[in-house]
Amino acid sequence: xxxxxxxxxxxxxxxxxxxxxxxxxxxxxxxxxxxxxxxxxxxxxxxxxxxxxxxxxxxxxxxxxxxxxxxxxxxxxxxxxxxxxxxxxxxxxxxxxxxxxxxxxxxxxxxxxxxxxxxxxxxxxxxxxxxxxxxxxxxxxxxxxxxxxxxxxxxxxxxxxxxxxxxxxxxxxxxxxxxxxxxxxxxxxxxxxxxxxxxxxxxxxxxxxxxxxxxxxxxxxxxxxxxxxxxxxxxxxxxxxxxxxxxxxxxxxxxxx
Numbered sequence: 001x002x003x004x005x006x007x008x009x010x011x012x013x014x015x016x017x018x019x020x021x022x023x024x025x026x027x028x029x030x031x032x033x034x035x036x037x038x039x040x041x042x043x044x045x046x047x048x049x050x051x052x053x054x055x056x057x058x059x060x061x062x063x064x065x066x067x068x069x070x071x072x073x074x075x076x077x078x079x080x081x082x083x084x085x086x087x088x089x090x091x092x093x094x095x096x097x098x099x100x101x102x103x104x105x106x107x108x109x110x111x112x113x114x115x116x117x118x119x120x121x122x123x124x125x126x127x128x129x130x131x132x133x134x135x136x137x138x139x140x141x142x143x144x145x146x147x148x149x150x151x152x153x154x155x156x157x158x159x160x161x162x163x164x165x166x167x168x169x170x171x172x173x174x175x176x177x178x179x180x181x182x183x184x185x186x187x188x189x190x191x192x193x194x195x196x197x198x199x200x201x202x203x204x205x206x207x208x209x210x211x212x213x214x215x216x217x218x219x220x221x222x223x224x225x226x227x228x229x230x231x232x233x234x235x236x237x238x239x240x241x242x243x244x245x246x247x248x249x250x251x252x253x254x255x256x257x
Contacts, residue, residue: 026175026192029168031154034104036169040235041068041079047256048237050085054249062087064253068163070103079103081160099160106164108157110136111183126183130154133181133188144184155181155188165228166235170195170212191216193228201229201238211238 029035050061062085069080079101085094094116100109108128115122124144125136133155135147156164158180168176174195181188196215200208211229218226226242241252 025173026177028177028190029156031107031156031179032102032105035106035167037235038104038106038167040166041163042234043068043070046236048253049256050251050253052244052249052251054244061251063256066162073100077103078109079106081163083159097159099157101157101160106156106160106167108155108160111157111159112136112139113159113183124184128155128157128181133183147184149181149187151179151181151188153179153188153190155179158182158185162228162237162240165193165214166230166237168193168235170214170230170232170235172198189219191218196227198232199229209238 045065045067048064048066050064052059052061064083064085066081066083069082070077071080072078073080081097081099081101083095083097083099087094096114098112098114100111101107102109110128111126113122113124115124122143123139123141124147125139125142126144126147127134127136129151131154132151133147133149135145136142137145139145156178159182161180164178168174172195176193177190178193179188179190193214193216195212197213198211199213200210202208210232212232212235214228214230215225216228217223224243226240228237229239230236231238237255239252239254241250243250
């Protein structure tokens with residue numbers, strides 16, 4: 001083998017090794033595994049202002065309240081997350097979510113969604129099983145009682161992604177592959193969340209906070225990524241900015257308190 005050919009082969013092997021190493025750097029997070037920083041989840045309430053920005057025009061959408069609890073259910077201590085939205089403007093609406101999880105692993109158990117819009121109420125309830133997500137048969141007036149979606153891999157609940165990401169070992173270069181399912185939405189799928197860097201945010205009331213900047217393309221690599229700013233100390237979400245589907249602007253949320 002000539003020296004030139006040998007050098008070319010070595011270069012190809014190095015490239016292949018680098019690609020394999022890059023691929024191996026993505027950490028899968030299986031359901032049922034204890035999460036490294038689950039203790040970052042502390043009981044309490046966080047409220048976020050959601051807004052839409054198109055050009056220089058910023059429009060308030062609603063206030064999103066998320067509360068972390070640790071309650072007893074069926075004789076066991078469990079993680080309990082409740083959420084509600086208070087609408088703004090003329091076309092007001094509100095939603096309430098009630099979700100239960102295994103402590104330590106964030107394994108989802110059940111998820112209920114109650115919504116009201118234009119005077120019409122709707123109740124949906126789901127149970128997360130190892131191989132599928134199904135409707136809660138014993139929940140009165142459950143519009144999703146016949147829901148049945150296969151989950152080849154056990155799935156986490158996408159409607160509590162902010163708290164879930166808070167429990168991961170965020171650090172420079174960290175990438176996680178997480179199987180998520182939005183109850184009532186499409187089939188479960190893996191999504192990659194990357195710690196793209198760090199940034200110091202200035203707070204509205206004064207002061208600064210050091211954050212990890214996490215990005216996700218939600219399996220649309222052709223589109224701009226969503227960005228999340230998590231406080232390094234508490235890993236609580238401080239800010240999120242996501243591109244609107246039509247490309248006209250962004251949808252954002254910022255922590256009020």
